[in-house]
Amino acid sequence: MIDKQFLIDFETEVKERYESGEIKAPVHLSSNNEDELIKIFEDVGEDDWVFSSWRNHYHALLHGIPRDTLMDLIVRGKSMSVYSDKPKFYSSSIVGGTIPIALGVAQSIKIKNDKNKVWCFVGDMTFESGIFHECYKYARNFDLPLQFVVEDNNLSTNTPVDETWGRKQEIPSDIIYYKYKSDYPHHGTGNWVLF
Amino acid sequence: MKYKDELIRSMEWLGEKDDTIFLGQSVKYSGNAIYNTLRTLDDSMKIETPVFEEVQMGMSTGMAMDGLVPISCFPRFDFLMRCMDSLVNHLDKMQVMTENTFKPKVIMRTSIGSTNPLNGGVQHTQDYTKIFKDILTEVNVILLNEPVEIFPTFQDAYENDGSSLIIEWGDYYNEK
Numbered sequence: 001m002i003d004k005q006f007l008i009d010f011e012t013e014v015k016e017r018y019e020s021g022e023i024k025a026p027v028h029l030s031s032n033n034e035d036e037l038i039k040i041f042e043d044v045g046e047d048d049w050v051f052s053s054w055r056n057h058y059h060a061l062l063h064g065i066p067r068d069t070l071m072d073l074i075v076r077g078k079s080m081s082v083y084s085d086k087p088k089f090y091s092s093s094i095v096g097g098t099i100p101i102a103l104g105v106a107q108s109i110k111i112k113n114d115k116n117k118v119w120c121f122v123g124d125m126t127f128e129s130g131i132f133h134e135c136y137k138y139a140r141n142f143d144l145p146l147q148f149v150v151e152d153n154n155l156s157t158n159t160p161v162d163e164t165w166g167r168k169q170e171i172p173s174d175i176i177y178y179k180y181k182s183d184y185p186h187h188g189t190g191n192w193v194l195f
Numbered sequence: 196m197k198y199k200d201e202l203i204r205s206m207e208w209l210g211e212k213d214d215t216i217f218l219g220q221s222v223k224y225s226g227n228a229i230y231n232t233l234r235t236l237d238d239s240m241k242i243e244t245p246v247f248e249e250v251q252m253g254m255s256t257g258m259a260m261d262g263l264v265p266i267s268c269f270p271r272f273d274f275l276m277r278c279m280d281s282l283v284n285h286l287d288k289m290q291v292m293t294e295n296t297f298k299p300k301v302i303m304r305t306s307i308g309s310t311n312p313l314n315g316g317v318q319h320t321q322d323y324t325k326i327f328k329d330i331l332t333e334v335n336v337i338l339l340n341e342p343v344e345i346f347p348t349f350q351d352a353y354e355n356d357g358s359s360l361i362i363e364w365g366d367y368y369n370e371k
Contacts (some may be wrong), residue, residue, distance in 0.1 A: 023362050037239065049261075078292075081292040081293070083292065083293040083294075083296055083297065084296070085296050085297065089357070090260070090293070090297070092284075092285060092292075094280060094284050094285070096278060097253070097281070097284060097285050099253070100249065100250040100251075100252070100253020100256075100281060101253045101256050101257040101260065101281075101285060102257060103250065103253065103254050103257060104253060104254035104256055104258040104259075104260070104265075105256060105257040105260055105286065106257070107254060107257070107258055107259045108257065108258040108260075108261035109261060111216065111258075111263065112261075112263075113264075123204070124365020131249060131250060134245075134247050135250055138245070138247075138250070141348050151302075157236075167204050180230075
């Protein structure tokens with residue numbers, strides 16, 4: 001059972017190994033959203049697919065990627081593209097990139113009449129993008145087993161999302177949504193090298 | 196057999212597989228040349244999509260990750276330009292990014308728009324084969340010049356690992 005302290009300790013170890021120079025690729029660390037994610041992942045099934053982004057360590061751990069496996073990926077420079085076939089997990093570091101892929105998996109699940117489900121975690125800038133709305137509309141209209149989760153820190157790298165769009169869209173009721181403010185910068189720890 | 200007949204034969208062969216599905220604009224309804232190569236297939240194995248090429252490409256990738264073999268149809272090469280992120284940054288990079296854990300098999304069809312008897316103009320007739328061969332590192336890019344090449348190309352695309360972008364000449368539907 002993964003608890004809040006387990007998640008915090010994991011990111012702390014990544015921070016230390018990154019600052020020591022052992023990790024020679026960007027890392028995007030999470031903080032202050034442990035409670036929300038632990039609750040959300042109570043509903044994520046073992047056979048479900050999880051799609052995430054560059055900031056994916058918590059999602060990966062909570063979906064069942066073993067701690068050592070994940071740390072090995074990160075140390076080898078793959079923090080931004082964590083993956084696993086069992087449990088089913090995929091991430092991408094381009095805004096909006098995973099959304100149509102998640103949609104396709106959900107379409108396949110429906111075609112095959114399987115019982116698992118797809119979870120797609122996106123940030124609030126991604127939520128505002130055109131491709132999100134195309135995919136959301138398609139998934140909703142065809143009743144595909146795809147659950148979107150919007151994680152809102154009102155930042156895209158260091159750009160305030162609400163400022164760039166003038167204002168933010170309302171969140172549909174069938175999307176899981178939470179706000180948080182991380183203690184970590186967009187990438188790195190603030191103490192190492194800029195990407 | 197002629198060019199178009201070989202395409203029809205290839206699609207019928209793919210349609211016999213348990214895991215294939217055909218998607219794109221005008222796969223069920225007339226509107227472009229590719230439609231005429233899919234007419235003999237049952238509609239139950241087709242998904243007529245909205246015009247959302249980038250989503251279509253990503254969707255095809257996701258369907259392939261979950262075990263299907265999508266035959267994803269983009270009526271003209273010019274339209275394929277609208278899905279460069281899904282194609283170049285995602286489908287084409289997935290094997291490397293996942294250290295061969297995910298090797299989605301997507302069979303993409305597109306066509307260099309015909310110029311005879313009607314010329315569709317510069318937005319509908321471009322041949323970007325060379326650019327795609329240069330930019331794609333994992334996806335196989337094949338230009339179908341002769342009728343005899345067509346069936347083996349689709350057969351290889353289905354039977355081998357990885358994804359393929361198979362390019363047709365719109366003009367050859369009538370000429371060869």
